[in-house]
Amino acid sequence: MWYRYYCEALMMLRHFQRPGAVEGMTVKEWVNRKLTDGRYLIGIKKHNTGATHVATIALTLEEEAWYQGYYEFIRPEFVRGECNRFFLSARGTKITSGSSDLLRLHESCGINHVSCTSGQVRRAAETLVATSFTENQKQNVAAYMFHSDLMADKHYRMPVPSTIVATAVLLDTLPGDCQPPTKKQRVDAGFSENRVYYDRWRKCQYADRQEHLLSSYTYQKPSCRKIERLISKEGWTSNCPKKWKGLVIKSFDGQKGEGVVATTNFTKGDIVCDYHGKVITKADGEMMMKDLVDQACYLFFFKAGGENLCIDAQTWPCQCHAGLETFGRKINHSSKHPNIMPLSVVLRLDDEDVHTILFKATMDIKVDTELKFNYGVNRKSFRGEALDLDWLDE
């Protein structure tokens, strides 16, 4: 059943179809699917409502493989007598409620508190489309999602297959813009209390947003101003790439994890970014560090004006940039080939002196180069347990 529920959900949540389209899809329609521009087009002619409607969806190759898996290996187990519908209930009859199946799928995943109906997903998509797409694209999306309504209009012209595929591809670029689950929701759903899932969620959101922004510029690197305009058009206020120009967070293979890479050329002496976080005392920083067993440490210890201080970027996201990934904390270490160095400075902000760390380029840095600074620790000094940490010698 779960496999079938998943296939149904693909149609409602990824292709914005009404439950009626899922319930009404026939075997004949499946068998007559057409491969067009790398997608499988399925025309669904009759919804369960009794009225004749037309919906055409464009499945990706992977989705098609899921459907074929259902059709070939699962559906035959449920066939009893004659039923021409693609999705069959346990009794071999047509399924009666795609919406209930969606709810059951969410419940089985333990995410009933954030479950959504196909109607909610369609409405959310409509809102995004209204603000981000051109008039022509909007019409094509309306045809993709709400084919049946438009068919009533005698002036309506059926989109050609390549337009349907292009529209499905365009819909894939819609950013997911829901909120990450709260701590209570995470715990109620059976996940651990710590922030690992929240952080992972934010990371995926950040990557999706970055991809979405870049997908708007196929041939040319966009200017910062254009990116800023797009961000404000999307209404994103946090967790989006905008603070420091010319940097990106990159995932490396192996244990190294992430690091920061230049996406523009920097000249020796440029300020590249800051080490953003809350300034705390060295003693408080050391207390925090004790609790970090086998975890990356995002604490920067430094001396300023005779005080021993620490910037806490472990408590993340910070209050002032709720959810925004900051670059300083993600910069890796090199004692042999550093290209930036930290500077301790005092900034006057809102009538207050604020200690901060800025990173200055110690040489010209070319696009695609990873930023590195010398953490100023060695195997003996690093948390007193670093004898097997090869990266400290880099």
Ligand SMILES: C[S@@+](CC[C@H](N)C(=O)[O-])C[C@H]1O[C@@H](n2cnc3c(N)ncnc32)[C@H](O)[C@@H]1O
């Ligand atoms: C402040 S974090 C830097 C960002 C980190 N790589 C991440 O993914 O979040 C410090 C941790 O990164 C890793 N690291 C730093 N420099 C490295 C290097 N040169 N090679 C491999 N890993 C490094 C170590 O695990 C270290 O504890």
